[in-house]
Amino acid sequence: MQNWKRNLIVCWFGMFMTGMGLSQIAPVLPLYIQHLGVDNTALIEQFSGIAFGVTFIISAIFSPIWGLAADKFGRKSMLLRASLGMAIVIGCMGFAQNVYQLIGLRLLQGVITGYSSACTALIATQTDREHAGWALGTLSTSSIAGTLLGPMIGGYIAENLGFQEVFFITGALLLIAFIATALFVNESFTRQDRMVLSIKETWGTVPHKSLTLILFVSSFVMTLALYSVQPILTIYITQLSSTTSHVALLAGMTFSASGLASIVAASQLGKLSDKIGPQKVMLAALIVAGLIFIPQAFVTDPWQLMALRFVLGLAIAGLIPSVNTLLKRITPDSLTGRVFGFNMSAGYLGVFGGSVLGGQVAAYLGIRSVFFITGALLLVNAVWVYFKVYKNIRIAEYA
The missing domain is CATH 1.20.1250.20 (MFS general substrate transporter like domains)
Known part of the structure; x- marks a missing residue:
């Protein structure tokens, strides 16, 4: 199998797991927050909004930073960092004792994100031009599929196994993505120290x-x-x-x-x-x-x-x-x-x-x-x- 095709398969699987993990947690959050001891409906809604939104706001801040690290150290290293980090953090959410610990872990999840952008950059740089559009189009279906199936899977797990198991199973799936990335992704990357620029300097070189x-x-x-x-x-x-x-x-x-x-x-x-x-x-x-x-x-x-x-x-x-x-x-x-x-x-x-x-x-x-x-x-x-x-x-x- 060609190298870019193998990379595409692994990245598709990893992005699918990431998308599914993020989306299957969302509908469970209000119920899990209630499970953690918050009884007031208004407070549950408030904490749910904070817990959901904080991940995306922090991710927006840190995505360019991890993009810089990907250009410096390679995209595969960022895939390994993000998948292992999310596996640990999301798994730890199942052990949260109160809503503040949960929000803190959601914030940390936003900090260590970057799997999807690293996947996209890897496929974009490692795929030949005549197949780039098809490869990137195929890759985009992974997060969509994960987001589509995530809420249904998360609801089923929560109803039949329990709220904590949603986080444990999601963490385990991301750990599988980490192992698959480590074993099967192959990147041709040469580090270039001269390209280590600040965000402002980076924009100046675009x-x-x-x-x-x-x-x-x-x-x-x-x-x-x-x-x-x-x-x-x-x-x-x-x-x-x-x-x-x-x-x-x-x-x-x-x-x-x-x-x-x-x-x-x-x-x-x-x-x-x-x-x-x-x-x-x-x-x-x-x-x-x-x-x-x-x-x-x-x-x-x-x-x-x-x-x-x-x-x-x-x-x-x-x-x-x-x-x-x-x-x-x-x-x-x-x-x-x-x-x-x-x-x-x-x-x-x-x-x-x-x-x-x-x-x-x-x-x-x-x-x-x-x-x-x-x-x-x-x-x-x-x-x-x-x-x-x-x-x-x-x-x-x-x-």
């Missing part, structure tokens, strides 16, 4: 700052769009449904629809970007995603919303590999880890920003307004991409 910034913003907007609906989805399903007996199931299916579509389409759209150019796929995906949000505000039953969310997932599947492929083409290998670290930070900020935006807009303007505003943001981003990337910049110049 060759195509304007295009890179547009790609960062696109990652932010894309993630924000996905997560803007998450806080209000169950409430919206309740409004649309004529019965309240299956709201939770319908909400889970609706949320999973976009993830399922992305799994199906990401690798194929990545392959298409190799043929026609990632900038074309990116622009089309932004336009479709922006437009498909608008009719979601007018649906009259959950099944219509589910179908539209599936189409949205197809569009999102074209954005992730396109952004990563463009970043690979315009970034020197010596800066790849740091640039992908910045891009990962943009995604983490999008998760946090989307959750906040969706809840606040729904509270003040109504749930349907969330879809209008999110769609408008995606379409504005598409216009920016059209004039600055698609129309005026020839990507071939950066190959």
Whole structure:
């Protein structure tokens, strides 16, 4: 088996475990916090929000730092650090004695993160150009699949085995990812001490700052769009449904629809970007995603919303590999880890920003307004991409 294919398989497995681990813990957090002795409903909600959000905020801060370390010491070393570190920290969450210890461990989890960005940088630098789009598209399905399956698996484990076992099993899976990375990932890496720069100095050496910034913003907007609906989805399903007996199931299916579509389409759209150019796929995906949000505000039953969310997932599947492929083409290998670290930070900020935006807009303007505003943001981003990337910049110049 070719080296890049073996690396892709191992990284896919590791990112799947990481995505599943992060997402399966989220729905269990409120119940686990109650299990730790917090009885007041308002306090449970408050602590749950803090415990969930702190990981992403800290991850956004530390992703560029770990990207710098990846460029200095190699991407494989960062994969080993992150997978082993998360295995230990998440496993320790099962031993937490109070909510403050849990929040502290969640904060520490954000500090040691960086597995996904290191995987992306590794595949981007170790895969030949003609297969890069397909490889990065395939890799993007891993975290989507993990995020899709995580809540269901976490809920099943918590219900049948207990809350603590969710953290123990997640830690064990990440330990398996660590062992697989140590045994099977092979990276051709030569350390270059001259490239050890600060974050500010790193940005100064990025060759195509304007295009890179547009790609960062696109990652932010894309993630924000996905997560803007998450806080209000169950409430919206309740409004649309004529019965309240299956709201939770319908909400889970609706949320999973976009993830399922992305799994199906990401690798194929990545392959298409190799043929026609990632900038074309990116622009089309932004336009479709922006437009498909608008009719979601007018649906009259959950099944219509589910179908539209599936189409949205197809569009999102074209954005992730396109952004990563463009970043690979315009970034020197010596800066790849740091640039992908910045891009990962943009995604983490999008998760946090989307959750906040969706809840606040729904509270003040109504749930349907969330879809209008999110769609408008995606379409504005598409216009920016059209004039600055698609129309005026020839990507071939950066190959």
